[in-house]
Amino acid sequence: MExxxxxxxxxxxxxxxxxxxxxxxxxxxxxxxxxxKKLLGINIMESSIFLFYVATGNIRGGVPPIVDLAQxxxxxxxxxxxGLMLTGIVVSISVTGFALxxxxxxxxxxxxxxxxxxxxxxxxxxxxxSSS
Numbered sequence: 001m002e003x004x005x006x007x008x009x010x011x012x013x014x015x016x017x018x019x020x021x022x023x024x025x026x027x028x029x030x031x032x033x034x035x036x037k038k039l040l041g042i043n044i045m046e047s048s049i050f051l052f053y054v055a056t057g058n059i060r061g062g063v064p065p066i067v068d069l070a071q072x073x074x075x076x077x078x079x080x081x082x083g084l085m086l087t088g089i090v091v092s093i094s095v096t097g098f099a100l101x102x103x104x105x106x107x108x109x110x111x112x113x114x115x116x117x118x119x120x121x122x123x124x125x126x127x128x129x130s131s132s
Contacts, residue, residue, distance in 0.1 A: 021044060024041075026041070028041030029041035033115045033116045034113055036103060050085045056078075061075060063075065064076070064079075
């Protein structure tokens with residue numbers, strides 16, 4: 001029996017969900033000039049990647065990868081994607097903290113968190129410096 005496109009999408013809802021969440025994050029990064037909103041969009045995109053990889057390790061009807069001698073023919077889920085994503089989450093938190101520190105420094109120096117305004121301020125400084 002051939003499945004329709006809608007049935008295939010419903011069967012693979014974690015992948016579809018991660019794709020939609022990634023699109024939301026990408027739109028947030030591209031449509032905002034506020035650096036905090038851009039960072040939030042990047043974090044949304046990272047979360048969708050985590051969801052995608054954890055979903056790849058899941059098997060419907062699978063059991064946790066703990067050997068049970070009572071069920072020798074058990075179908076185990078793959079623990080590797082989950083372990084890798086735990087590492088990815090730690091790295092993501094570290095990079096987010098570093099990015100927040102940079103945004104604070106930029107705000108203190110330029111007085112704004114808007115990337116377009118920072119670009120204009122930098123260009124005015126270059127133009128004023130080259131005319132003297």
